[in-house]
Amino acid sequence: MRGRREYKWLAQYYDQFFTFHLPWFEAARNCVLGRILPSVKSACDLACGTGTTAALLAGTGITMYAVDSSSVMCRLTREKAARLGVPLRVRRADMRDFRLPEPVDLILCEFDALNHVPEKADLARVGAAVARSLRPGGYFYFDVNNLLAFEKIWPGTWWMEKPGVALVLHGGFDAERGRGWSRAEWFIQKDDCWKRHHERVEQVAWTETEIRSTLLKAGFDRVRKFDATPFFVGDQGIRPGCRTFYLARRSARAED
Numbered sequence: 001m002r003g004r005r006e007y008k009w010l011a012q013y014y015d016q017f018f019t020f021h022l023p024w025f026e027a028a029r030n031c032v033l034g035r036i037l038p039s040v041k042s043a044c045d046l047a048c049g050t051g052t053t054a055a056l057l058a059g060t061g062i063t064m065y066a067v068d069s070s071s072v073m074c075r076l077t078r079e080k081a082a083r084l085g086v087p088l089r090v091r092r093a094d095m096r097d098f099r100l101p102e103p104v105d106l107i108l109c110e111f112d113a114l115n116h117v118p119e120k121a122d123l124a125r126v127g128a129a130v131a132r133s134l135r136p137g138g139y140f141y142f143d144v145n146n147l148l149a150f151e152k153i154w155p156g157t158w159w160m161e162k163p164g165v166a167l168v169l170h171g172g173f174d175a176e177r178g179r180g181w182s183r184a185e186w187f188i189q190k191d192d193c194w195k196r197h198h199e200r201v202e203q204v205a206w207t208e209t210e211i212r213s214t215l216l217k218a219g220f221d222r223v224r225k226f227d228a229t230p231f232f233v234g235d236q237g238i239r240p241g242c243r244t245f246y247l248a249r250r251s252a253r254a255e256d
């Protein structure tokens with residue numbers, strides 16, 4: 001997604017096509033946040049998608065916010081929360097300037113959502129917005145696709161099919177612009193007729209140095225990283241360096 005462009009078909013069919021990653025992300029969350037979660041009273045799932053993580057955490061008694069810039073994603077998140085009977089405060093907002101009514105203990109931003117911002121410079125805006133929404137000593141947990149993933153994994157074609165809908169994903173890496181891109185071609189059946197829809201997603205690549213220095217400037221005082229490979233059991237494509245999970249702590253001194 002670039003600029004204001006938002007997920008549409010990807011949102012509508014997200015829970016049908018994108019569930020393969022859930023066990024991997026649960027493994028990463030359990031490992032990285034295992035010790036922190038028991039003391040978390042309030043949290044926000046930033047770029048929440050269809051709200052799977054937000055609903056899961058809300059079900060454990062955490063006061064939970066969910067933020068996404070896509071209106072379809074927000075609607076699906078509200079519907080999921082209602083279906084599961086969990087309280088979830090869903091807000092449509094951009095991760096570069098979102099605000100919460102109260103500072104929370106934890107902000108999560110999973111499944112490389114942070115790579116989705118349009119410009120490299122946007123990382124600083126996200127860092128500032130996240131820091132403002134965390135209580136001093138609160139945590140920011142996120143994962144990113146690294147350059148290696150754009151170079152080695154993104155170029156390729158994938159075909160996925162469900163009853164009445166087929167998806168072809170074709171991706172690549174634009175080295176000059178430092179961006180991974182993915183074209184989604186949808187084939188959706190209505191009665192006897194198949195309609196084709198097109199969607200394009202772009203992601204920005206950052207180095208670890210850029211991430212660390214941005215977070216330190218935004219008021220985080222401790223940044224830990226975890227390579228994703230051990231969590232992604234059975235993923236044939238991933239290798240060390242492709243994806244990193246980060247845990248950053250907002251400085252415990254409120255004035256930082």
Ligand SMILES: C[S@@+](CC[C@H](N)C(=O)[O-])C[C@H]1O[C@@H](n2cnc3c(N)ncnc32)[C@H](O)[C@@H]1O
Pocket residue numbers: 001006007046047048049050053067068069070073093094095096109110111112113116117
């Ligand atoms: C790959 S999905 C990840 C969704 C979810 N976190 C998950 O784990 O399944 C990326 C999400 O980021 C959202 N997004 C993209 N750019 C955004 C922005 N600038 N502000 C807020 N959300 C954004 C998209 O609408 C989409 O729901």
